[in-house]
Ligand SMILES: NC(=O)C1=CN([C@@H]2O[C@H](COP(=O)(O)OP(=O)(O)OC[C@H]3O[C@@H](n4cnc5c(N)ncnc54)[C@H](OP(=O)(O)O)[C@@H]3O)[C@@H](O)[C@H]2O)C=CC1
């Protein structure tokens with residue numbers, strides 16, 4: 001795929017994951033702006049401040065992946081490059097209205113997206129919404145984001161905020177499961193290397209099976225659960241109404257509450 005001219009602003013955990021994913025597809029941002037990102041091999045170009053971006057550089061797309069609190073500073077420094085660009089914000093809890101205000105008078109088109117870190121290996125999921133794009137611009141954003149995984153366009157910002165604690169934060173819950181399984185493997189007496197191998201292998205294997213299967217996740221779960229067998233006893237605990245089902249709802253609600261606080 002030939003890339004539009006692309007400016008990646010913020011190459012930390014999320015911007016870095018996107019960048020890794022694009023590189024694996026043979027794509028590369030034209031310029032990366034990040035205070036601390038290590039310089040990659042040529043032809044990729046990293047600058048530390050917006051002042052180092054050549055004045056005649058005209059990005060088609062600016063990917064904003066700084067912390068939400070850094071939005072105003074970053075967009076203020078990018079004013080000379082905003083006119084006519086599509087700004088795809090990856091920031092949690094920063095509304096289109098606040099992004100537009102931070103862009104000032106510039107004629108940028110604003111897109112809100114919520115990626116996740118499996119983008120680094122092309123297995124990300126990105127929720128995205130915008131009411132600023134024509135069909136060709138929307139297709140351009142889709143092709144860029146789909147280079148690092150699945151893309152889910154949603155109708156509005158409310159839906160984007162609703163998917164944030166599911167897919168944006170979700171990898172953390174899965175990694176927590178791997179952590180807890182490893183700790184349990186140690187607790188029941190397995191050697192550390194075995195504990196690590198079986199915990200990681202189980203989570204990644206189950207994820208790969210889910211990805212490869214047309215079955216519902218519920219069916220895949222039931223396939224493991226022999227009637228009156230061993231798994232059933234574990235699930236009796238985990239699936240009790242006040243256990244995982246309630247805890248997951250509470251966790252998602254708590255995350256959404258935090259997103260509302262961050263937005264205000
Ligand atoms: N981490 C994740 O899994 C996800 C994150 N997001 C969103 O992505 C955004 C980034 O998160 P994350 O990658 O975790 O954060 P990081 O702090 O890891 O990355 C941000 C990077 O941008 C740099 N930076 C910030 N402002 C500027 C600037 N004005 N000029 C140059 N460099 C700058 C930071 O440098 P310095 O530290 O020196 O400021 C840092 O290296 C957040 O808004 C978050 O909501 C969305 C989905 C998932």
Ligand SMILES: O=C(O)[C@@H]1CCC=N1
Pocket residue numbers: 092164168169
């Ligand atoms: O924790 C956060 O705020 C960001 C948003 C989604 C994932 N990480």
